[in-house]
Amino acid sequence: MSPLNELRFRDVSVRFGGRRRGVTAVDRVDLTVPAGAVVGLVGESGSGKSTLARAAVGLAPLAGGAVLLDGRPLPRTPGRHGVQMVFQDPYSSLDPRMTVGASIAEAAPRGGNTTAEVARLLDLVELAPERAAQYPAQLSGGQRQRVALARALAARPDVIIADEITSALDVSIQGTVLNLVRDLQRRLSLSMLFISHNLAVVRYVSDLLAVMYLGRIVECGPVDDVLGDPQHPYTRQLLASAPRPGGIPTALTGAEATLDSAEPGDPHHPPPGCRFHPRCPVGPLVLPGRDDCRDTEPDGAQRRHQAACHYAAHASEQHNTRSTP
Amino acid sequence: MPRLRTPLGGTAAVLLVAVLATAVLAPPLWGEKAAAAADTANILQGASAAHWAGTDGLGRDIFFRVLVATRLSVLLALLATGLGVLTGLLLGAAPLLVGARVGRLVTAAVNIAVAFPGLLLALSFAVVFGVGGTGAVLAIGFAIAPAFARLTGTLVATVAERDYIAAARIAGVGRLRILVRHVLPNIGEPLVVNATVAAGGSLLAFAGLSYLGLGVQAPAYDWGRLLGEGLNSLYMHPLAALVPGGAVVLAGLALNLTGEAVARGIGQTTPLFTAVRRRRPEAPLPSNQDSADVVLAVEGLHVSFPGVTPVRGVSFTVRRGEAVGVVGESGSGKSLTALAIAQLIEEPGQVRAERLEFAGEDLRHGPSRAQRRLLGTSLAMVFQDPMTSFNPTQRIGRQLAEPARAHQGLSRRRAFDRAVDRLRAVRLPAPERRAHQFPHEFSGGMRQRAMIGMGLMGTPMLILADEPTTALDVTVQRQVLALLEDVRATTAAALVLISHDITVVGQVCERVLVMYAGRIVEDVATAELSTAARHPYTQALLAAVPHLGTDRDRPLTVIPGRPADPGDTPVGCAFAPRCAYADDLCRRADPPLEGGVACWHADRTVAPPGPGG
Numbered sequence: 001m002s003p004l005n006e007l008r009f010r011d012v013s014v015r016f017g018g019r020r021r022g023v024t025a026v027d028r029v030d031l032t033v034p035a036g037a038v039v040g041l042v043g044e045s046g047s048g049k050s051t052l053a054r055a056a057v058g059l060a061p062l063a064g065g066a067v068l069l070d071g072r073p074l075p076r077t078p079g080r081h082g083v084q085m086v087f088q089d090p091y092s093s094l095d096p097r098m099t100v101g102a103s104i105a106e107a108a109p110r111g112g113n114t115t116a117e118v119a120r121l122l123d124l125v126e127l128a129p130e131r132a133a134q135y136p137a138q139l140s141g142g143q144r145q146r147v148a149l150a151r152a153l154a155a156r157p158d159v160i161i162a163d164e165i166t167s168a169l170d171v172s173i174q175g176t177v178l179n180l181v182r183d184l185q186r187r188l189s190l191s192m193l194f195i196s197h198n199l200a201v202v203r204y205v206s207d208l209l210a211v212m213y214l215g216r217i218v219e220c221g222p223v224d225d226v227l228g229d230p231q232h233p234y235t236r237q238l239l240a241s242a243p244r245p246g247g248i249p250t251a252l253t254g255a256e257a258t259l260d261s262a263e264p265g266d267p268h269h270p271p272p273g274c275r276f277h278p279r280c281p282v283g284p285l286v287l288p289g290r291d292d293c294r295d296t297e298p299d300g301a302q303r304r305h306q307a308a309c310h311y312a313a314h315a316s317e318q319h320n321t322r323s324t325p
Numbered sequence: 326m327p328r329l330r331t332p333l334g335g336t337a338a339v340l341l342v343a344v345l346a347t348a349v350l351a352p353p354l355w356g357e358k359a360a361a362a363a364d365t366a367n368i369l370q371g372a373s374a375a376h377w378a379g380t381d382g383l384g385r386d387i388f389f390r391v392l393v394a395t396r397l398s399v400l401l402a403l404l405a406t407g408l409g410v411l412t413g414l415l416l417g418a419a420p421l422l423v424g425a426r427v428g429r430l431v432t433a434a435v436n437i438a439v440a441f442p443g444l445l446l447a448l449s450f451a452v453v454f455g456v457g458g459t460g461a462v463l464a465i466g467f468a469i470a471p472a473f474a475r476l477t478g479t480l481v482a483t484v485a486e487r488d489y490i491a492a493a494r495i496a497g498v499g500r501l502r503i504l505v506r507h508v509l510p511n512i513g514e515p516l517v518v519n520a521t522v523a524a525g526g527s528l529l530a531f532a533g534l535s536y537l538g539l540g541v542q543a544p545a546y547d548w549g550r551l552l553g554e555g556l557n558s559l560y561m562h563p564l565a566a567l568v569p570g571g572a573v574v575l576a577g578l579a580l581n582l583t584g585e586a587v588a589r590g591i592g593q594t595t596p597l598f599t600a601v602r603r604r605r606p607e608a609p610l611p612s613n614q615d616s617a618d619v620v621l622a623v624e625g626l627h628v629s630f631p632g633v634t635p636v637r638g639v640s641f642t643v644r645r646g647e648a649v650g651v652v653g654e655s656g657s658g659k660s661l662t663a664l665a666i667a668q669l670i671e672e673p674g675q676v677r678a679e680r681l682e683f684a685g686e687d688l689r690h691g692p693s694r695a696q697r698r699l700l701g702t703s704l705a706m707v708f709q710d711p712m713t714s715f716n717p718t719q720r721i722g723r724q725l726a727e728p729a730r731a732h733q734g735l736s737r738r739r740a741f742d743r744a745v746d747r748l749r750a751v752r753l754p755a756p757e758r759r760a761h762q763f764p765h766e767f768s769g770g771m772r773q774r775a776m777i778g779m780g781l782m783g784t785p786m787l788i789l790a791d792e793p794t795t796a797l798d799v800t801v802q803r804q805v806l807a808l809l810e811d812v813r814a815t816t817a818a819a820l821v822l823i824s825h826d827i828t829v830v831g832q833v834c835e836r837v838l839v840m841y842a843g844r845i846v847e848d849v850a851t852a853e854l855s856t857a858a859r860h861p862y863t864q865a866l867l868a869a870v871p872h873l874g875t876d877r878d879r880p881l882t883v884i885p886g887r888p889a890d891p892g893d894t895p896v897g898c899a900f901a902p903r904c905a906y907a908d909d910l911c912r913r914a915d916p917p918l919e920g921g922v923a924c925w926h927a928d929r930t931v932a933p934p935g936p937g938g
Contacts (some may be wrong), residue, residue, distance in 0.1 A: 044798035045769075057495045080497025093488035097510040103489075106506070107496035140887040148492070155496055170654040170888050171825060172903075175869040175881035182880075197798060204871040204881070227873070241803040242873060243828040266768075 005158030005191050007033040007056065007083065011065035014048070014055050023267050025051040027215035028065070033159060038185060038192040040206030040223060042199055042238065046267050048215040049195050053161045056193070057085045069158065080109065084157035088164035090144030094136040100147050101132030107154040121150040125180060142173035146180065153184070159191045166201060178205060199242045203227060211235045214265045214275040221305035231307030233283070234276050274298050274310065282311055334586040340579035348399045351392040370562075379562045381554060391551060391569050397458075398547040399576060401540075402528035405462045409469025409527070410520045416470065417477025421485055421508065422500050432478055438471035446471075447530060451539040461540040465527045476519055480512035514587075521584030525577045532573045548573050618644050620786050620819045621666065624680035628661045631673055635891035636661050637843035640918070643787065648813060648820040650830030650851070652866070653840035654888040659823045662840070663791050666821075667706050668692050684786055701732040705780020705818070707773065709792035714776060715764040721775050722748075722760030729782045743782060751778040751808055770801035777808060785818040792824055806833050827854070827866050839863045842889035842899030848921045859927045862900050898925070 014026040026048040033039045043049045054060040056067050058078035066073045069082050084107075087093035094103055104121055105114045119129040125146040136144055145165060152160055162181065166174040182205055185192050196202045202209065203223055210220040211234065219232040230236045265275060277283040277293040284290040292310055300306035370380045377388040416435050420428025438446075450464030484490065485508065493503050509516075534540035535549025536556075543550070548569045555565030621643040628636035636658040643649050653659040665676045668688060681688045684703055686696050708714045715724055725747060726740035735743065741760070748756035751774040764772060773793060780788055790809065794802035810833055813820050824830050830837055831851050839847040839860060847860040858864050868882035875881070886903035897914055901907035906926045916923045 044800060054491075059491055059494070078491075078494040078497075080495075083495075085492070085495055087488040087492060089488060093492050095489045095493075095507050095511070098506070106493065106498055142887065151492065151496065171827070171866060171870050172654055172884035172888060175871075175883040178871070179880045179883060199799070200871045200873050200875065203873060204875055204877055237800055239873075241799040243799075243802070243826065243832050 005082065006035045006068075006070055007159045007191055007193065008068040008071075009052065009056070009065065010068060012052065012055060012062060012067060013064035014051050014060050015063040021268075024063070024215055024270070025060075025267060026055060027270075029212075029215070029217055031210055031217055031220065033191045033193050034208075035191055036189045037208060038194050038206045039208045039210055040202035041193060041195045041210050041212060042197065042202050043212035044197065046214070046265070047212040048267070049212050050163055052212070053085060053163045053193065053195055056159075056161055057083050059085075080107070080155045082158040083161060084152040084155050084159070085161040085163060086145070086148050086152050086165050089168045090141055090148050091136075091168070093148050094144055094151075096136055098135075099132065100134050100136065100139070103136075103147065104132070104151045104154050107151045109156065117154070121154055122147075124153060124184065125150045140173070141169050142177055145169060145177050149177075149180070149184070153188075157190070159193070160185070161193045161195070163195045164197065167196065167198070174201075181205065199227075199238060211238065214267055214270050216275060216308060217306070218276065218300070218309070219305045219307045220300075226305055229304075231303065231305045231312040232276075232309045233280050235307075237279075237281070274308070276309075331586070331589070333582060333589065337579065337582035337586040340575065341583050344395065344399060344576045344579045347392055347395040349396070351389075352396050355389040356393055379565055381565065387551070387555070387565050387568060390546065391548065391572050394547050394551055394569070395572065395576070397541065397545060398528065398531065398549070398573075401458060401462055401547065402465075402524055402531050402576075405465035405527045405531065406469060406520060406524040408462065408466030409523060410473055410516075412467065412470040413473025414477050414516075416474035417479075418481050418504050418508070420478065421481055421504055435471050435474040435478065439475050441471070443468040443472070443526075444530060444533065447534065448539070451534060456539055456542065458541050458545065461531060461534045464534070465530050468530070469523050469527060473516075473519065473523065477512070477516065480515060481508055484508050484511050518584050518588040521587060522581055525580030525584065528577050528580065529573065548576075619682075620645050620647075620684060621821070622680055622682040623662075623666065623678065625678055626662065626665060626681060627675075627677040628658065628665050628670060629675050629677070633892045634894075635843050636665065637894070639840070639843070639845055641838055641845060641848065643819045643821060645786070646813065646817045646819055647836070648810075648822065648834040650834035650837040651821060651823045651840060652825070652827045652830050652837055654825060656842070656888050656891050657840040658843040658891065659840050660791050663706075663789050663821065663823055667704060667789060668700065669706075698732050701728055702783030703786040705777070705783075705785040705788045707776050707780060707788065707790040707793045709795050712764065712769075712772060715772065717764050720761055720763055721767065724764075725760070725775070725779045725782055728779070732783065744778075747778040747781045748775060750781060751775070751812075753778065769797050770804060773797065773801075773805050774808065777805075777812065781812065781816070785816060788812065788818050788820045790820065790822050793822070794829060795824070795826075802829070809833060826870075828870060828872065839866070842894050843891060844899065844915075844923065845918055846900065846923045848918065859922045860900075860924050861904050861906055861926075898923075 009029050009031040012026055012029045013024060015022050015024050017023055029052060031039070031052075041049050041052070051060050055062055056074070058074065058076055062076065068074070074083060075081060094100075101118045104118050108114065108117050115132075118132050122129050122131055127143065127146055127150070131139070131143070131147075136147070139147065165181070166177050169177060178201065184190070194202060194205050206223050208221065209223040209226045210217050211226070211232065212218065213234050219226060219230065219235045226235060227239060230239055265271065265279070271278055273292070273294040273296055274280070274283070278285065280286070280293065282290075284293045290311065296310070298308045298310045300308035303309075303312050368380065368384045370376060373379070376386045379387055381387055381390070416431055419431035422428075423431075447464040447468040450467055451460050454460035454463045490503060490507055493507055498506075531540055531547065532549035532552060535547050536553045538553065540549050541547045551569035552566055552573070555562070555567075555569060559566050619642050623642070624640045626636055626639040627634060635656070639658070639662055641649070651659045651662065661670070664670050666681070666683065668691070670676050678689055684699060686699060688696060692700060715721070722741055722744045725744035726737070729735050729740040729743055730737065745756045745760050748760055753759050753771060753774050759767070759771070767775060777788075788809065793809070794805050797805060806829070809820060809822070812818065820834070822830055822833055827837070831854055834851055836848065836850055837854060838845050839849070839862065841862050847858065847863045849858055849863065854863075855867060858867060862884075865882065865884045869884055871881055884903055889899050895902060896912070898904070898907065898911040898916055901911040904911065906929060910925050916925045920927070
């Protein structure tokens with residue numbers, strides 16, 4: 001395994017559909033997964049996080065930019081190169097007509113002792129070698145997800161992309177898969193992009209945290225920093241919404257209630273200026289005089305956590321009273 | 326595989342074997358006889374003991390000629406089908422093999438070809454390829470191909486979207502290999518069925534072509550040619566035409582029935598349920614008149630399907646205005662409990678209970694008309710996926726108004742006004758406009774709001790919400806939970822919130838029922854959840870879910886083993902195989918729910934097991 005395996009998205013855009021009615025699912029995203037680190041990616045559905053993942057493995061076409069592994073652009077078509085992916089639903093990501101062993105062997109490089117290699121990979125994911133002869137239908141959800149992980153590892157990747165890998169699992173099973181992923185990542189010093197909508201899960205697994213909103217990364221930094229001192233109002237909103245024991249949701253009033261029932265952004269019609277402004281509690285709909293949010297897209301480059309917000313610093317002051325993680 | 330046990334499968338198998346056996350055996354056995362040189366003494370004779378179906382213009386025995394012709398007829402039909410199926414497969418799989426752009430062109434060409442009538446296509450092909458057996462095979466083969474290509478294309482498209490195809494592509498598996506290893510095995514069944522039916526069709530088409538003189542040429546002969554020859558003297562020797570005709574019908578029937586039987590066999594992958602008679606309800610117990618405060622009272626609720634009983638004796642009560650959470654993993658029976666309360670369990674499912682009362686009405690005997698109305702106006706149900714719980718072809722406002730017209734007798738106008746009002750009550754932006762929209766124009770969160778609004782059309786006494794926020798983003802989840810909380814406060818309705826997520830339930834509810842393998846294992850106040858939960862499963866669930874304060878340097882606590890399987894519930898405590906405290910007693914006897922917990926070791930003083938325990 002190469003000592004350096006840094007995955008870098010450089011100005012990546014992904015578009016679907018025609019020029020008129022198309023959607024820019026991922027819009028000029030810059031994100032680096034440093035060698036041996038886990039970057040957690042959170043965002044709501046439609047924010048483009050899964051599309052970004054698919055772009056990295058060549059399943060989604062790039063409309064602009066490049067995905068680089070150790071500085072070299074990855075091929076644009078899927079294949080057995082350094083980036084492998086584990087999918088959300090282990091019930092659909094394994095071919096029901098193929099044995100576990102065949103599925104894993106298929107992903108392994110040709111040549112060598114296939115049986116031994118499959119046994120080694122099954123052992124890595126803590127499954128007995130006898131499982132190789134079984135079909136996915138004979139396994140539980142957690143076991144299937146381990147097989148999917150073993151298949152991804154079979155191609156000897158430098159980077160693993162894990163797209164919501166625990167969200168289809170029962171809570172009692174989720175823990176074992178998370179423990180395994182963390183353990184493997186450390187032992188094999190893999191780089192990993194870990195995508196989830198569950199902030200607590202991402203926090204547990206990741207070193208760095210990136211927050212995505214309507215195709216853009218709006219905040220990115222070390223996970224404890226971002227969660228401890230969120231700069232972008234959307235990050236703050238995500239954090240406030242994360243369910244926590246005993247935190248009974250309070251009824252909101254006034255302007256905040258109108259904002260709160262605002263619908264999530266529609267990627268087909270991203271608003272001009274800052275994409276978050278129609279939902280922003282410190283934006284132009286709440287505070288007068290913040291018109292730049294409506295017409296200028298904020299640039300996070302110079303700010304703490306690269307927070308893409310014109311009023312990032314002010315925002316944190318206003319909100320310190322409301323939410324502490 | 327065809328099910329030989331059904332009459333259809335049996336007939337199909339017998340016919341098919343007979344036809345194939347004749348095709349193989351007839352030429353060596355009777356070939357000489359049928360082809361025997363002209364017997365001028367017996368030209369064009371009728372049926373007799375010597376010649377069962379008479380003789381033809383050269384004095385040859387027609388019956389044996391029909392038998393011998395089986396081989397050529399069936400062979401040509403199968404060849405044509407094989408050619409058609411193969412071509413169809415390649416054309417249909419083109420988008421997968423040659424990429425989307427070229428594939429789109431191929432698909433367009435196939436779609437145009439499908440519009441051509443098959444036999445007409447075959448006729449024109451016959452002219453192009455020349456008259457004769459080979460030409461006819463090519464003609465019929467290519468006539469079958471477009472329909473088959475279309476079918477293949479559709480099936481391939483559904484499978485190609487699956488994640489395992491994406492996974493194989495990422496793993497560097499080639500396109501042809503993906504087609505052969507991943508796609509074809511998963512679409513094989515419908516293709517086989519259609520190929521069998523197509524074979525029957527091409528047999529007929531062949532007979533038609535040969536009859537017209539475009540197929541097999543003399544001296545070779547198949548059924549179509551025999552039919553053509555016999556038809557000339559139909560009025561004198563009807564059997565000369567009827568026998569080959571009958572052969573075509575029988576062979577065609579054999580192939581079509583086989584296809585049908587295969588199709589049914591595949592459709593029957595789930596065992597057929599034998600008719601389940603509704604059990605007579607047990608004698609009604611004197612209902613406890615403890616208070617009129619109880620909205621929902623359930624005692625000893627069982628839900629069973631043939632062979633499995635996923636809900637095994639659930640008892641709880643919900644009081645007016647109370648918020649009760651039900652937590653459990655998949656297979657715990659939590660959703661079936663909700664469906665049973667709402668009277669939504671369908672045959673062959675069976676609901677049994679010692680007590681099942683909603684607002685004082687006994688629901689055990691299936692709801693009466695009056696009770697239906699009560700359920701319609703007083704019970705609000707919110708499902709996980711609001712996309713499937715709305716009719717996609719009707720406007721939201723109308724769907725909300727409809728039950729109100731049926732149950733409350735409101736006029737169309739007033740029902741619609743109330744719908745708009747209710748949509749406003751669930752804080753849906755621009756309710757007047759939204760009421761005129763279709764469900765697909767709503768986002769997930771909005772649909773869930775509309776669903777709650779629908780429950781508010783009446784005056785709900787109980788809101789039954791089954792995983793209402795599971796399909797939603799966290800920010801929207803908070804909105805929906807806050808809305809439920811809000812509705813409960815304003816209408817004094819009780820809430821039963823079912824979720825797999827103990828934190829979500831803990832946020833909204835005052836009391837949590839923890840379900841495992843069809844039973845309630847713990848009934849605990851939310852406030853005491855983290856401190857006073859006594860069942861090992863509840864404790865493990867709390868520890869297994871990472872939250873924002875979880876220690877990141879330690880592995881998560883895990884619950885060993887797999888979630889309970891409703892089809893295979895162990896004797897004794899169902900959690901025992903996964904429990905660190907389990908002993909012989911646990912494996913022998915199922916603990917009853919006493920003092921809010923169903924565990925033989927609820928009063929243990931041992932600390933909960935450590936990580937990995």
